[in-house]
Amino acid sequence: MIAASHASAPALHGSGAPAVDVDPFSTEFFEDPHRIHEALREAGPVVWLPRWNVHAVARYEEVRTVLHDPATFCSGRGVGLSDFAREKPWRPQSLILEADPPAHGRTRAVLNRVLSPAVMKTLRDRFQAAAHRLVDELLARREIDAVADLAEAFPLSVFPDAVGLAREGREHLLPYAGLAFNAFGPPNALRRHAFETAAPHVAWVMEQCRRENLAPGGFGAAIHAAADAGAITHEEAPLLVxxxxxxxxDTTVNSIGAALYCLARYPAAWASLRADPGLARAAFEEAVRYESPVQTFFRTTTRPVEIGGARLDEGSKVLMFLGAANRDPRRWEEPDRYDPTRATVGHVGFGSGIHMCVGQLLGRLEGEVMLSALAARVGAIAITGPVVRRYNNTLRGLERLPVTLTAA
Structure with a gap:
């Protein structure tokens, strides 16, 4: 899969970037991205991927450069392989993820208020109680699938209520999010299958985003209230929901799953968390760095630019390997070690810059209270069967994680 060897210099693209023949949307990559990440980082600060005719950055410094220069590396032409200047988006563009300043700042400000730190404080007690109830239920069962029974079950028990969604039809939420993230990839089997099965999920989600279908007092109602106040238009409100x-x-589900997988594999890390439950937030952050539930995103150049010694034309797609940046030894000491005591400030697991994940505070709250509840009540987590990956063109997560929980 990796054409360039360490013994010979790789061929150079016309931009000056070394060509590396890897497919970041293949089963091989999904199963073990880290070996490929290393090859990409070592090939150069910017590489050319002939498989999909795009440039890519895998080192921390260059990934941060792209994330923090939205004027040069824009999102409005799509954060996937598709270039919206050349093809129509599969659904109306996101007003957050696929928007550039100044329009992005106006809509982002609304979600920042709806999901502010002050709002998160009002949710903490409710989320914490839900986490403890779920852990008690799972301890009574002992043998569980930590993905379906915990990493998925907990966010699905608190997030839809916080938004104000109807109870009927919530089974559409995870498939819809999986579709959205698969759509950022190339026209491979994953993307084709996602679109073939999309219709009922898309229809349910779009219906739920309408004001009349959202319960009062939730995030959704707050977004529509922002339209009443003139911060956004009434047409924009459903798109923001x-x-x-x-x-x-989906990112929260995969992040909690990543944390559970790390803590089950590394007893010393679990012992550290149990000895100091105050490490719950740090253990969650380190899992996001270590496993990087969001692996990749694209940007498009708005002008000719030189980065990492490569000369890119206007309209060049640039693939950012967030997972590779999060394990770049140029930035992290012993990057392949999961360490809940590590200072993970600066990881790009939730992105960085103006497009940092809008749901990051909510995901961090859910991850922290769940790991805190586990540390308080569970003495040991043991993997008891085959661990199965869930394939997605953008996300890295698990389909199954069979474990036994032993009470403290």
Missing amino acids: RSLLTAGL
Whole structure:
């Protein structure tokens, strides 16, 4: 899969970037991205991926550069492989993820208020109580699938209520988010299958984003209230609710799953958390860095630019390997070690810059209270069967994680 060897210099693209023949949307990559990440980082600060005719950055410094220069590396032409200047988006563009300043700042400000730190404080007690109830139920069962029974079950028990969604039909939420993230990839089997099965999920989600279908007092109602106040238009409000549904669930599910997988594999880390439950937030952050539930995103150049010694034309797609940046030894000491005591400030697991994940505070709250509840009540987590990956063109997560929970 990796054409360039360490013994010979790789061929150079016309931009000056070394060509590396890898497919970041393949089963091989989904199963073990880390070896490929290393090859990409070592090939150069910017590489050319002939498989999909795009440039890519895998080192921390260059990934941060792209994330923090939205004027040069824009999102409005799509954060997937598709270039919206050349093809029509599969659904109306996101007003957050697929928007550039100044329009992005106006809509982002609304979601920042709806999901502010002050709002998160009002949710903490409710989320914490729900986490403890779920852990008690799972301890009584002992043998569980930590993905379906915990990483999915907990966000699905608190997030839809916080948004104000109807109870009927919530089974559409995870498939819809999976579709949205698969759509950022190339026209491979994953993307085709997602679109073939999309219709009922898309229809339910779009219907739920309408004002009359959202319960009073939730995030959704607050977004529509912002339209009443003139901060956004009434036509934009349902699209902002949709953005929240996309950003607030799948990434959280995969992040909690990543934390559980790390803590089950590394007893010393679990012992550290149990000895100091105050490490729950740090253990969650380190899992996001270590496993990087969001692996990749694209940007498009708005002008000719030189980065990492490569000369990119206007309209060049640039693939950012967030997972590779999060394990770049140029930035992190012992990057392949999961350490809940590590200072993970600066990881790009939730992105960085103006497009940092809009649901990050909500995801962090859910991850922290769940790991805190586990640390308080569970003495040991043991993997008891085959661990199965869930394939997605953008996300890295698990389909199954069979474990036994032993009470403290």
